Amino acid sequence: MKVVLNEEMRKIDKTTIEKYGIPGIILMENAGLGVVEEIIKDFKRDSNFTIICGRGNNGGDGFVIARHLYNKGYNVKVFIVGDSRDISKDALINFKIIQNLNINITNILDEKDLLKLKEGILSSTVVIDALFGTGLSSEVKGIASEVIKYMNKYSKYIFSVDVPSGICGDNGQVCSLAVKADKTITFGLKKCGNILYPGAEYCGELILKDIGIPREVVDLMNLKFNIITEEIVKDSIPIRKKDSHKGSYGKANVIAGSFGMTGAAILTCKSALRSGLGLLRLYIAESLNFIIKTNVPEAITVPLGEIRKGVIGINNIREILEGTKDADVLTIGPGCGNTSELSEILKRIIGEVDKPMVIDADGLNVLSKNVEWLSKKKSEIVITPHLGEMSRLTGLSIEEIKRNPIEVAKNFAQKWNVITVLKSARTIIASPKGEVFINVNGNPGMATAGCGDVLTGIITGFIAQGIEPLKAAIISVYIHGLTGDRVAEKKGEYGLVAGDIIEKLPYTIKDVIGR
Numbered sequence: 001m002k003v004v005l006n007e008e009m010r011k012i013d014k015t016t017i018e019k020y021g022i023p024g025i026i027l028m029e030n031a032g033l034g035v036v037e038e039i040i041k042d043f044k045r046d047s048n049f050t051i052i053c054g055r056g057n058n059g060g061d062g063f064v065i066a067r068h069l070y071n072k073g074y075n076v077k078v079f080i081v082g083d084s085r086d087i088s089k090d091a092l093i094n095f096k097i098i099q100n101l102n103i104n105i106t107n108i109l110d111e112k113d114l115l116k117l118k119e120g121i122l123s124s125t126v127v128i129d130a131l132f133g134t135g136l137s138s139e140v141k142g143i144a145s146e147v148i149k150y151m152n153k154y155s156k157y158i159f160s161v162d163v164p165s166g167i168c169g170d171n172g173q174v175c176s177l178a179v180k181a182d183k184t185i186t187f188g189l190k191k192c193g194n195i196l197y198p199g200a201e202y203c204g205e206l207i208l209k210d211i212g213i214p215r216e217v218v219d220l221m222n223l224k225f226n227i228i229t230e231e232i233v234k235d236s237i238p239i240r241k242k243d244s245h246k247g248s249y250g251k252a253n254v255i256a257g258s259f260g261m262t263g264a265a266i267l268t269c270k271s272a273l274r275s276g277l278g279l280l281r282l283y284i285a286e287s288l289n290f291i292i293k294t295n296v297p298e299a300i301t302v303p304l305g306e307i308r309k310g311v312i313g314i315n316n317i318r319e320i321l322e323g324t325k326d327a328d329v330l331t332i333g334p335g336c337g338n339t340s341e342l343s344e345i346l347k348r349i350i351g352e353v354d355k356p357m358v359i360d361a362d363g364l365n366v367l368s369k370n371v372e373w374l375s376k377k378k379s380e381i382v383i384t385p386h387l388g389e390m391s392r393l394t395g396l397s398i399e400e401i402k403r404n405p406i407e408v409a410k411n412f413a414q415k416w417n418v419i420t421v422l423k424s425a426r427t428i429i430a431s432p433k434g435e436v437f438i439n440v441n442g443n444p445g446m447a448t449a450g451c452g453d454v455l456t457g458i459i460t461g462f463i464a465q466g467i468e469p470l471k472a473a474i475i476s477v478y479i480h481g482l483t484g485d486r487v488a489e490k491k492g493e494y495g496l497v498a499g500d501i502i503e504k505l506p507y508t509i510k511d512v513i514g515r
């Protein structure tokens with residue numbers, strides 16, 4: 001499912017109007033009707049409505065909503081924030097129509113008008129927020145910010161039109177303050193700000209309404225941002241053939257674990273195997289071999305000589321490189337320790353291995369001191385940083401990344417030609433070609449140690465099975481989040497641990513692919 005930035009939505013509207021001849025006023029009518037359709041599902045005829053409109057087209061949608069609710073016999077009051085002489089073109093047509101109806105219209109120009117607004121809101125069952133949509137252009141200040149405070153403080157139930165007012169449609173950031181909606185009805189395509197946090201939380205329940213934008217217009221735009229859906233995932237997992245053997249499902253080599261951090265290796269290996277992988281080889285310091293063997297008997301281990309307790313050194317590089325010759329993927333990093341030994345190994349691997357690679361955790365920590373190594377890579381690489389790791393890789397603060405996660409992931413992917421999986425509550429996958437895939441499942445129960453190792457294992461397993469790395473990353477992130485949700489549904493979010501996701505993984509995959 002495509003998702004857009006404000007500017008892209010403006011272009012879509014403009015093309016629809018100018019090239020396809022559908023007047024903006026019709027789109028506005030459809031938008032307003034779309035909201036009314038939702039409202040009448042939820043609220044009976046005796047409900048009272050306060051509709052708060054800005055002077056742009058978002059306000060115009062509000063005037064349409066007012067007219068239709070009024071016609072249906074609902075009690076409606078309209079408030080316009082700012083001078084009604086500044087109402088924009090299409091919105092003005094709809095404003096003039098409601099002036100002809102017996103609808104109470106009040107201007108909110110300054111603080112002295114706020115008392116009327118407060119009374120209006122308090123006497124209403126529902127408030128419709130049609131103050132700002134995709135046209136919000138700066139921080140909210142002055143009277144508009146007071147209006148938003150009143151909406152949040154006094155409303156019983158808020159429907160936001162397109163985007164909660166005060167939320168930036170591009171990145172979901174709060175522009176000083178924003179409406180906390182119960183339901184948001186967005187039009188044509190979801191906006192990035194409806195999906196990314198904190199915007200997603202401010203939307204409440206998000207509903208997408210068709211407003212009659214021609215299919216061709218959306219196709220023409222060559223939109224690069226997507227929400228990951230089950231359809232994308234379902235069609236990408238290959239059917240297991242009857243006449244097959246373990247060699248048919250790939251060989252994965254994994255470098256993970258060190259003294260004190262064998263758990264990361266175990267979780268990564270188990271997850272890869274639970275994702276349908278044929279054969280897994282773990283390169284591990286010899287003193288840790290027994291722990292791995294007893295915990296993941298299905299893994300083949302390659303015990304390596306150690307430089308100090310539980311840490312392997314560059315002296316093993318020949319064996320590691322040799323081992324990649326018949327492997328389908330090499331994964332490096334989980335629980336390896338942020339050591340100079342790992343750094344030496346990673347440098348050689350990036351420069352010499354010509355198989356797809358997954359770099360996670362400590363692999364990324366050592367890479368962050370030498371990102372330029374990526375320009376020497378011989379193969380497709382997937383990196384899976386969380387916000388802290390991305391901060392180290394880019395030199396940006398976590399706050400800067402959170403403000404614009406799509407841009408940050410996209411820029412990194414394009415600059416270094418790597419598939420970038422930026423993990424957070426909304427994981428973003430960016431490809432070197434500028435495509436972006438946003439994952440919307442998963443839950444805070446997954447904010448627990450080891451869940452990242454599980455994701456790395458799943459990606460490893462799918463790449464080994466021959467799924468191209470970008471697709472493997474997309475599928476894995478979706479299945480990982482969905483499995484987390486299924487665990488949380490039964491166990492709740494508090495007691496969820498990474499191992500639970502591994503146990504449930506086979507069932508999720510079975511249900512997603514339908515066999």
Ligand SMILES: NC(=O)C1=CN([C@@H]2O[C@H](COP(=O)(O)OP(=O)(O)OC[C@H]3O[C@@H](n4cnc5c(N)ncnc54)[C@H](O)[C@@H]3O)[C@@H](O)[C@H]2O)[C@@H](O)CC1
Pocket residue numbers: 010013014024025027028029031054055056057058059060061088131132133134135136137138139140141144161162163187211
């Ligand atoms: N033809 C179209 O473009 C359509 C637009 N639609 C609606 O129109 C919205 C976009 O309309 P617009 O582009 O007119 O923009 P908005 O109505 O979202 O906002 C623009 C208005 O808000 C003011 N404004 C912006 N930032 C402000 C700030 N920080 N403080 C105070 N005032 C501020 C502007 O001066 C302008 O009056 C969409 O979100 C959607 O709801 C729909 O009606 C469908 C068709």
Ligand SMILES: Nc1ncnc2c1ncn2[C@@H]1O[C@H](COP(=O)(O)OP(=O)(O)O)[C@@H](O)[C@H]1O
Pocket residue numbers: 361386423424425426427441442443444445446447448449450451452453454455480481
């Ligand atoms: N609030 C949340 N909502 C959805 N997914 C989450 C949330 N918190 C964490 N996750 C997911 O859990 C995983 C955590 O990974 P990471 O931080 O690398 O953990 P670790 O390094 O301990 O294994 C990521 O895939 C992330 O997207």
Ligand SMILES: [K+]
Pocket residue numbers: 058129130131132133160161162163164165
């Ligand atoms: K709005």
